[in-house]
Amino acid sequence: MIGVLLVLGATVLGARLAAASDDTVEYWAVRQDVRPGDPVLDDDLEPTRVRLSGGAAGNYLRTDEKLAAPLDQLVWAHEMRSGSLVGKASLVARSTQSRSQLPLSVNDGAAPADLARGDLVDVWVGPGPGDEPGRKAVRVLESVRVLQTGGEAAAASGSLAQTVLVDVARERMQESVISTVAAGHVTLVRVS
Incomplete structure (x- = not known):
């Protein structure tokens, strides 16, 4: 009886750990270094799964969010290094660039x-x-x-x-x- 309870407990604990470890969300990251004013290319972006806490999650662009404009009309607002998460203010429409x-x-x-x-x-x-x-x-x-x-x-x-x-x-x-x-x-x- 004790053995059955131990196996059952381990199974429940394992299931909880597996569920907790999969609370990541897919965000856009930069595949290669980019400079301000450069056009945003399809090859610049790559999806990556991360877990962000608190208000930080709202600052970055999720892969399921709509972009401010079609990709061919966007430019990089500032320099970003390879592997960085793409912030919501990182992509701007060409027309807004003064x-x-x-x-x-x-x-x-x-x-x-x-x-x-x-x-x-x-x-x-x-x-x-x-x-x-x-x-x-x-x-x-x-x-x-x-x-x-x-x-x-x-x-x-x-x-x-x-x-x-x-x-x-x-x-x-x-x-x-x-x-x-x-x-x-x-x-x-x-x-x-």
């Missing part, structure tokens, strides 16, 4: 040597060689993302300057910013 691309002429030595796409930089403008030395450098843009660097093309052509393309929110893009970067010596300082 972004501008600002090209900067950056002299050799005025940016990190290993500057790469996706880096965050502050844009400083100051006096260049031959300008009056009393002028001070000013930060005209803070924490903007590098979309493209021209380092390899500049090196191949023997140029002492490269064109760096940065992503700027339209509300931060003012005439004074454009005239300042066009008239001064641009220096990029990596912040992340």
